[in-house]
Amino acid sequence: MTQTDDVEDSTAPLIEHLAELRTRLIRAVLAFLIGMVLCFSFGSAILDFLLVPIEKTMRALGDPNPVMQYTAPQEYFFTLVRISMVFGLGLSFPFIANQLWRFVAPGLYKNEKSAFLPFLIASPLLFILGASFAHYVVTPLAMQFFLGFADAASILSTLIVGDEVGEAKQGIAIVFNGKVNETLDITLKLIVAFGLCFQLPVLLTLMGKAGLVSAVGLRNVRKYAIVGILVLAALVTPPDVITQAILFVVVYGLYEISIQLVARVERQREARMRADGTWFEDDEDLYDEDHEEPQA
Numbered sequence: 562m563t564q565t566d567d568v569e570d571s572t573a574p575l576i577e578h579l580a581e582l583r584t585r586l587i588r589a590v591l592a593f594l595i596g597m598v599l600c601f602s603f604g605s606a607i608l609d610f611l612l613v614p615i616e617k618t619m620r621a622l623g624d625p626n627p628v629m630q631y632t633a634p635q636e637y638f639f640t641l642v643r644i645s646m647v648f649g650l651g652l653s654f655p656f657i658a659n660q661l662w663r664f665v666a667p668g669l670y671k672n673e674k675s676a677f678l679p680f681l682i683a684s685p686l687l688f689i690l691g692a693s694f695a696h697y698v699v700t701p702l703a704m705q706f707f708l709g710f711a712d713a714a715s716i717l718s719t720l721i722v723g724d725e726v727g728e729a730k731q732g733i734a735i736v737f738n739g740k741v742n743e744t745l746d747i748t749l750k751l752i753v754a755f756g757l758c759f760q761l762p763v764l765l766t767l768m769g770k771a772g773l774v775s776a777v778g779l780r781n782v783r784k785y786a787i788v789g790i791l792v793l794a795a796l797v798t799p800p801d802v803i804t805q806a807i808l809f810v811v812v813y814g815l816y817e818i819s820i821q822l823v824a825r826v827e828r829q830r831e832a833r834m835r836a837d838g839t840w841f842e843d844d845e846d847l848y849d850e851d852h853e854e855p856q857a
Contacts, residue, residue, distance in 0.1 A: 585660040592656040597649030604641035607648055608741070611748050614696070615739065618704040629739045640742050647749060654685055677767075684763050691759030694811070695751040703747065703804045708737060751804070754797040758808065761815045762822055769823035776824035779816075786816055 600607060612629065619627040631637045658681055665677075768774045779786075794808040 585664045589657040589660050592653040593649060596653035597645045600648040601641055601645035604644050607644050614701040615704045615744055618708050622708055629741050631741045636742055640745055680763050680767055687759040688756040691755040692752045695755035699804055699807055700748055700751050706803055758812045762819045765819035766822045769826045776820050776827060779820045
C-alpha cells in the first residue's frame with residue numbers, strides 16, 4: 562500500500578464524521594425552527610404569561626386596568642419573534658441534546674457514557690428550575706422595587722408640593738406607561754441569567770470528572786469566586802440591590818454545592834482506582850479536608 566493510500570484511509574473516517582456532524586446540525590437547526598414557529602403561534606399567550614409579574618404589581622399599586630403599549634408598528638411583531646426564539650430553543654432542546662448525544666456517544670467508553678448522560682439530563686432541568694425561580698420570585702421582587710419606588714416618590718412629591726391640607730398643586734402627572742419590549746427585556750434577561758447560573762454545578766462537576774478542577778482548588782479560590790459572582794450579579798440583573806443580592810446568594814450557594822459534588826467525584830474516582838489496584842500512596846490527597854492549605 563502506498564503512502565497516498567494511507568493518507569486517504571486516514572482521512573476517510575474524518576470525512577464521515579464531518580458528514581455526520583453536518584447531518585446532526587441540520588436536524589438540530591430544523592428542530593429549532595419548528596419549535597420557534599410553534600412558539601410564535603402561541604406568542605401572545607406566552608407574552609401574557611411573562612407579563613404576569615408586572616401586571617400583579619401594577620394592580621397591587623392601585624391600577625385596576627394595567628396597560629402595556631408599543632410605540633412602533635413593528636415592535637409587537639419582533640417582540641413575539643424574540644419570545645419564540647427563546648422558548649423555541651427550550652422546546653427543541655431535548656431533540657438537539659439527543660442529536661448531540663448520538664454524535665458523541667459512539668466515541669465514548671461505557672463508563673464515560675454512564676458519567677456523561679446524567680449531566681445531559683440534569684442540565685435542562687436545572688435551567689428550568691433557574692428560569693422558574695427568576696419568573697416567580699426574582700421578577701416580581703424587581704417589579705415591586707421599581708414600580709413601588711416610583712409610586713413612593715410620587716406620593717412624597719405630592720406631600721411636599723401640596724398645600725396645607727395635602728392637596729397637590731396642578732402640574733404634570735408622572736405615571737408609568739410600560740412598553741412591551743422594554744418590560745420583556747428585563748424579564749427575559751432575568752430568566753436567561755438565572756437559568757444559566759443554575760448550570761454551575763453541572764459545569765464544575767464535569768470539569769471535576771475531567772480532572773480540570775478539584776474540590777480543594779475550588780475552596781482555595783473561594784474569595785475570587787465571591788468577587789466574580791458579585792460582578793456577575795451587577796452585570797446581568799437590574800440595578801437594584803434586592804435582585805443582585807438574591808442572585809449572589811443563589812449562585813454562591815450553587816458554588817458551594819459544586820464543591821461538594823466535585824469532592825464526591827474525587828472520592829468515587831479514588832474508590833474505583835483502589836478497587837482496580839491502580840491507586841498508590843503517591844496519589845494520596847495532600848490536602849486536609851478540613852483545611853484549605855496543603856499539609857506540611
